[in-house]
């Protein structure tokens with residue numbers, strides 16, 4: 001998979017992809033993440049990429065020309081399955097959507113800023129608009145990082161334990177059960193005995209029951 005992220009503050013993203021699982025995923029060639037500076041596609045010598053909104057009002061708008069230039073340059077190199085715009089008025093991100101995107105080959109993620117992008121960018125280039133939650137961030141970079149992270153960890157081979165993504169919260173619409181590690185006894189707080197029984201089927205049953213209990217308590221909406 002290849003993910004191209006278009007941003008006017010690319011430095012925000014560089015360190016995010018340089019650590020831990022995301023770093024290993026790139027080193028292992030499971031994914032290639034390339035961050036593009038929108039200013040490199042500015043059409044003027046000041047490298048500006050935004051302008052006042054027609055009709056007036058507060059806030060600048062990201063202009064279409066640099067964005068069109070960047071997307072077209074990428075499309076000249078390879079075909080893309082989706083061109084995603086991260087925006088608070090997009091479709092709410094959830095696990096099922098992430099699962100589907102993890103099956104794609106090449107993705108572009110466009111990060112908005114200021115008052116957003118010229119509507120014609122959305123009309124002409126964007127194939128999918130995604131929000132990571134009902135709150136407004138100062139830019140789409142964190143949203144793109146969240147989306148890319150959730151996708152990349154699902155790519156086969158990226159997680160050491162192949163099954164661990166399957167037991168995540170939200171796969172099956174259930175929250176994950178509690179987990180414990182050593183010590184067995186921390187200041188009188190002990191690990192549930194069943195987990196030490198060595199009885200695999202019983203442990204699985206206990207985990208499933210815990211998942212249901214937790215989901216009922218915390219996210220009953222998921223069980224409907």
Ligand code: ADE
Pocket residue numbers: 086087088112130131132133134135136137138139140143
């Ligand atoms: N840009 C600003 N806020 C956002 C959000 N909640 N989701 C996606 N992109 C955004």
